[in-house]
Amino acid sequence: MPKTRWFILNKKVSLIFITILIISILGIVKGYQYWQQSKINPEELFYSSLENTISASSFRYQIHTELGRENQASTVKGKRTPGRIYIQGTLQDTEFELISIDDKTYFKESSTGKWFAVTGNKMIESDLFVELNPLENFNFKDIPEITYQGIKKLGEEKLALLELQPNLNNQFLLTRFSDFSYQVWIDPNRKLIRKAIIEAKGLQGEQDLMKIGIELWDYNKQIKISPPQPDQLTLPD
Template sequence: MRPFWLVLNKRAVLSGLVLLVLLALIAWGGGRLMPRGHGKMQPQEMLKTALERTKASGSFRYQAETRLTTAGKSSVDFFSQVEGERVAPDRVRMKGLLMNTPVEFIQVGDSSYFKDQQTGRWITLPGNKLADSELFYAELNPLAYFNFKDIPELKYKGEENVNGEKLLLLEMRPNLMDPFLELRLTDYYFKVWLSPADCRIRRATLQARDKYSPQNGIEINLRFWDYDKNITIEPPAVN
């Protein structure tokens, strides 16, 4: 009987080991499919949390690049390329290229300030909150692109290494809340990268097609950093 029981015990041990290996593989695979620290979140909940935390930030810095596209390919020339800072609730500073022209802008409360690039003097426009204008969303208020009416298609694509930083990738096709953004453009497609540490937006790419010329469109690349940092934006000295 002793050899028989040894064989049975070996089989039981081997079966147990196989089961443990399978459980370990399942747990490992599950960890890869869902983000660390947000493992119980569904994509909808993950996105909702990211939008709430990002929009609730007291300050942040951002970079925005806008290009026109033809037949799905980006134009070599930048339509705009800027870097900026925002401090809640109504302070913005931006500098860069707008339609390939140097521009520098400051918004404090209800007053806007433009810098004359030829003279170096600041020009004030009191009573104008241009930072909230639909015409300059990408350059002055990039989070306005994340006001969604609904999101028919949303997928979590896992972790992705972006410039040495591990981020969580969501892909979606939303309908935007602002009718101005859908006046000329349609078929929006977003890729949004979130930080696994605080579940806030770090990067985003937006693509949309022209309603009246579907082979043409627009591509916007956004980057966000320095959330809740001590950023000071004051009105410039106006001559």
């Protein structure tokens, strides 16, 4: 009997020790996470990440836009490399596909599957390209306040979440919306913007709302964007 009691006592002591050890480890981990988060400077993190994002040599992206009053939604996917852009998606229930290379822009005709070319870089400067360029949504006059909301998971990634209410320098958006609020997910190690959700109020009433979701990935990777083959082009009359 004494041996049995000693065994039970040893087992209880072991369980208590293991429990204390687990609690201690969890406390250390949480303390380390808090220490790591306390080191983050929201302003420095955002501006460094914005600069790295804008100066990236290449990336892929997706933009999803919802307009409340008009009950419209559009989704576009694209990729950018130096001097080259490829975009595909749906705008106002109309599918489109385009390629821009240097000073020439190619548009695909959905009815024939053929491409036609427009020479000159004026298309890049048009409102259409402003709307489809994810970086234009980060064109700010200033940002009065940036707040850090902690580390959040996006898929398998752990990203820093920032919230900001900037004053925009984007005339395309300012002509229709106001009171912009941003949630921005940033890779704190590489200092690159990975995701953003933008919400704004329209100028036509409470139901006139806008929500834009942006995702960016494959930064500085080898991305190929080629012009259409000659036999795919519609020749001018």
